[in-house]
Amino acid sequence: MEDGGKAAGRKPCCVTNRRTIICLIFLCSFVILYGFNMSETSNTWTGLNNKRTTTNMTTSTPPSSEYKSPGPYLVEYPHKYNFIINQPTKCEELKPFLVLVVPVAPQNIEDRKIIRDTWGAREVLSNKNVTLFFLLGLGEINENELLEESKHHKDIIQSDFVDCYKNLTIKTMVMLEWLDTYCHQASYAMKIDSDMFLNVPKLIEMLEHAPKTNYLSGLVEWAASVHRHTTSKWFVPFEIFSRTTFPPYALGLGYVLSLNLPKKLLEASQEVKALYIEDVYLGMCMHHLGLSPTDPLIQGAFHVFPLYYNRCQYSKIIATTLDTHTNRRQLWADFTKPGPYC
Ligand SMILES: *[C@@H]1O[C@H](CO)[C@@H](O)[C@H](O)[C@H]1NC(C)=O
Ligand SMILES: *[C@@H]1O[C@H](CO)[C@@H](O)[C@H](O)[C@H]1NC(C)=O
Numbered sequence: 001m002e003d004g005g006k007a008a009g010r011k012p013c014c015v016t017n018r019r020t021i022i023c024l025i026f027l028c029s030f031v032i033l034y035g036f037n038m039s040e041t042s043n044t045w046t047g048l049n050n051k052r053t054t055t056n057m058t059t060s061t062p063p064s065s066e067y068k069s070p071g072p073y074l075v076e077y078p079h080k081y082n083f084i085i086n087q088p089t090k091c092e093e094l095k096p097f098l099v100l101v102v103p104v105a106p107q108n109i110e111d112r113k114i115i116r117d118t119w120g121a122r123e124v125l126s127n128k129n130v131t132l133f134f135l136l137g138l139g140e141i142n143e144n145e146l147l148e149e150s151k152h153h154k155d156i157i158q159s160d161f162v163d164c165y166k167n168l169t170i171k172t173m174v175m176l177e178w179l180d181t182y183c184h185q186a187s188y189a190m191k192i193d194s195d196m197f198l199n200v201p202k203l204i205e206m207l208e209h210a211p212k213t214n215y216l217s218g219l220v221e222w223a224a225s226v227h228r229h230t231t232s233k234w235f236v237p238f239e240i241f242s243r244t245t246f247p248p249y250a251l252g253l254g255y256v257l258s259l260n261l262p263k264k265l266l267e268a269s270q271e272v273k274a275l276y277i278e279d280v281y282l283g284m285c286m287h288h289l290g291l292s293p294t295d296p297l298i299q300g301a302f303h304v305f306p307l308y309y310n311r312c313q314y315s316k317i318i319a320t321t322l323d324t325h326t327n328r329r330q331l332w333a334d335f336t337k338p339g340p341y342c
């Protein structure tokens with residue numbers, strides 16, 4: 001169990017490293033002998049020069065001219081992705097306690113509108129700033145329209161990878177890069193899917209009692225089985241991950257993390273191969289760091305199956321998936337009307 005995350009990540013790295021080291025030892029011996037011979041026939045400086053040139057030429061890896069796909073179960077990460085649309089100063093200005101990041105497809109304008117009008121609308125809660133951002137990849141949308149939307153709402157972040165289900169892990173890692181670079185002033189970040197209901201005051205109430213570092217919480221899967229059936233949406237072959245269960249991870253629909261974690265998780269991602277299942281992959285990186293997600297301090301706070309709307313019950317939870325037919329604006333109007341919840 002305790003080796004779950006590393007099985008997929010570390011092993012291939014170690015093999016490469018060992019090979020490189022053996023290679024280097026051979027090379028060094030050769031170079032030293034060669035350089036020694038040279039110093040006998042000419043002066044020492046020439047020998048040293050030759051030594052340098054030889055090392056340089058033989059160890060340099062061949063130029064990466066040909067694109068190599070990571071295959072169907074891994075994604076192109078780490079990789080240098082760029083932010084095409086960015087909000088680089090907002091966190092610095094607002095020093096938010098909580099940052100909400102909603103991964104959404106570029107063309108999904110409707111969900112962004114609804115979220116801005118409902119749970120994303122509140123910017124200050126119990127004297128704490130809350131900031132909302134939407135994270136997009138590349139997709140079917142008029143870039144000018146998107147720039148207009150960004151100029152108006154100042155909540156769009158867009159990176160230059162192809163936005164699709166298979167690439168969600170890239171999105172999550174790019175989110176961590178963004179948080180680490182532009183938002184380390186914040187205390188916590190919540191990644192939440194665009195079709196969810198989020199009770200921000202309840203989330204803040206929980207975070208006020210949560211650990212300040214190495215904290216990741218949500219709906220935790222403590223020992224999820226690896227899907228070995230090729231028809232499964234989450235199929236992972238044995239060669240990619242050999243253990244029967246994944247390390248603990250928080251379900252991707254919504255999880256919250258302390259802002260000291262993005263840097264650590266990014267470091268771990270250098271050594272753990274990027275599996276296409278984004279929430280599992282974060283669990284693997286946490287495991288690699290010797291860390292674990294934790295159950296929410298409020299029991300039953302996260303719901304993966306749509307919880308039927310009930311004003312009293314919704315006031316006690318943090319997040320739930322919503323039935324696709326739910327009128328979210330209507331729900332919000334009812335939820336936020338004056339008067340006691342229960
Ligand atoms: C060889 O080393 C020099 C100096 O360190 C560097 O500028 C050059 O790019 C290297 N060449 C190769 C092929 O790696
Ligand atoms: C919240 O943001 C405002 C700017 O809108 C800033 O002046 C204030 O200091 C922030 N509050 C906290 C607690 O950082």
Ligand SMILES: *[C@@H]1O[C@H](CO)[C@@H](O)[C@H](O)[C@H]1NC(C)=O
Binds near residue numbers: 076160161163164
């Ligand atoms: C994921 O994004 C990368 C980078 O943009 C791209 O090369 C790759 O084709 C994408 N994957 C899919 C399945 O579209």
